[in-house]
Amino acid sequence: MADKKTFYITTAISYPNGTPHIGHAYELIATDAIARFKRLDGYEVFFLTGTDEHGQKMLQTAAREGMTARELADRNAAVFRRMGQALDASNDDFIRTTEPRHHAASQEIWRRMEANGDIYLDSYAGWYSVRDEAFFAENETTVGGDGVRRGPTGAPVEWLEEESYFFRLSAYQDRLLALYESQPTFIQPDERRNEIMSFVRSGLKDLSVSRTAFDWGIPVPGNPKHVMYVWVDALTNYVTATGYPDTTQPRAHFWPADVHIIGKDIVRFHTVYWPAFLMSAGYPLPRQVFGHGFLFNRGEKMSKSVGNVIDPFTLADHYGVDQLRYFFLREVPFGQDGNYSHEAIVARINADLANDLGNLAQRSLSMVAKNLEGRVPAPGALSEADATILAAADALPQKARAAMEGLALHTMLAEVWKVVADANRYFAGEEPWVKRKTDPERFGTVLYVTAEVIRAVAIVAQAVMPTSAGKFLDLLGVPADQRMLEHVGAAHRLAAGAMLPAPQPVFPRYVEAEKSEATA
């Protein structure tokens, strides 16, 4: 029945008590590129993103802004949605945890955990800091000379006790460790896996999973005095979107998810709590959780007080969406922390995009336009140089798949640009501007081979730069249904004699407008 391989990928859902920042944009772009790559490779893809709208912080921010939590959520969720459009994200769904479908799914998963004996009512007690909105262990607090007990941030704490439901996380320690052992790529990259394993080995305590202090959340089934702890609610979004618990829904077959792409700060929630919840509820586990790194502005963490916070809309606007997408994914090894700066972005745009690829396409295609009446030349016998560069281009899908297997987006792009660099060397070495007069057949062959290389490069690059890569394919007259990875190679070569549109630059150089204009 299932004839097409499926691939389900998610971002974390964003907390909309503020507007999106560059970290949200980075995660969305990376996830989108992976989703697009899988589609290019013939998979039936389901790509989900959305917003996590419950919790006390939403209430507090809303109160400060003089609105209800619902109004705040509506307003900011719309901004997150708009960011997706601005960044050319191809998500198939956008989930909001305040939607009825999500309440139903969360309550169902709760009931199943409860039925399995993993939920019990007790009371939660500890030193609570109102300012930090957090409980602290006794040994994290200190009593100062003034007799006031304070938490690690220096805020006063008070002893607080409230009724709470608990999840029997302690019962899952062994099963979680067994999971990490038997499925080494469940947590990636490895640094994160090590951290989580040592954390779990050190022992797990039961988890408080409900709150009574506020009501902006999903009511606990059978006890509406409680709302679910935000993480129980938030994590469940990934199954909600597949129609859970209704297995007849059109997207039910996507579960289990192939990979959750998340920031490294929330790896624990996704690799300890989430699989434990699912084990308890008797539902299959996601195959992988990948914690990406953070982006720093010139090595500094973004913060409002430093004044280096940059709005993703402004960035996309200023540099171009595809240019920004390329920069993030090429510059930063996926999984590690990275840096960005105006200079670094401009360097990538000009060197890789405008000079290396854009100019190669422009110089070769304008030769076709000016000397061959804009028709794809018929290649003659292939020289060794022709065959070598063609083979490199034809091998790109395999190289790209190998890199993407480990979600190494930066490596994938490096492989593609290695071929671009080879093509520039090839082109210079063949000197078509000389052959034009001395050897018309070689002239045509070189241009044909170059066009084929650009075709392969553009097909793969669509994952990262859908619009620009599409323009290259347009310039080469590649039909819309011939743009998958499988179309790279000998079986789908450009047809000799085909008329091509007039070449146009795809990647303009970034020219510094004014010093004051500098964005980063």
Add this chain to the structure above:
RNA sequence: UGCGCGGUAGGGCAGUGGUAGCCCGCCUGGCUCAUAACCAGGAGGUCGUCGGUUCAAAUCCGACCUGCGCAACCA
């Protein structure tokens, strides 16, 4: 404090036992088809410090210095 990761050319990084590499930037030359782009060559490094193993160490071992991450309710 415990555990983990990193410290290699001006900047960003690869390299895990056998003549130090890549990209950007810089200098020189070539070419002139092209988006002042492209190609070739060059300058530039005591591979964090000290000690050890080895015929041979950036690469293995130990100590130390230094930056960073994780150490339960924090989206």
